[in-house]
Amino acid sequence: GESVGLHLPTLSVQEGDNSIINCAYSNSASDYFIWYKQESGKGPQFIIDIRSNMDKRQGQRVTVLLNKTVKHLSLQIAATQPGDSAVYFCAESSGSARQLTFGSGTQLTVLP
């Protein structure tokens, strides 16, 4: 079946560096993508989303890039801070039901 997956389960970066978290999807009909941040023991927090008619969208310190040709999504975090340490999930949506399918997550650890 269709799935959303992440390339790396863990990512460690130095404080102040930029982080890039990748996500691959297999459903070519997916037309909406969303990134969530989940801190330990808490619910996922919306970060940024993008529709398939765009290839880039920027927020505060975050940028999402969408490459529909290779079905790849990435989240870039600029000047990574200790508070950015969390699990990051991508999710995709398609079809009339508009349900989200979630990846398994990437643990981002920010090193001092």
Place this chain on the structure above:
Amino acid sequence: DGGITQSPKYLFRKEGQNVTLSCEQNLNHDAMYWYRQDPGQGLRLIYYSQIVNDFQKGDIAEGYSVSREKKESFPLTVTSAQKNPTAFYLCASSSRQGIETQYFGPGTRLLVL
């Protein structure tokens, strides 16, 4: 202060017991969802409701039941038929206009005694 609340934060279930997890939202959202999260894994959809008095099974509905009598509330019952209930349960909601953008509550951790 708008948002989604879940209670309790921790819940203990004895074998053979049904337990109910509460989810309330004051965002005026039409759609509500229940997900299960196991350690190191993504979210799996249990049930969802797009309108009051209507709900649909998700991918892992067996052993669970829900009701949607009010727009603000979407309680989840974990029945004794759910043999492996230990997990982190997350409730979410979304508006009709932006139905894909789901906003999550803080979660309830269910543990079996």
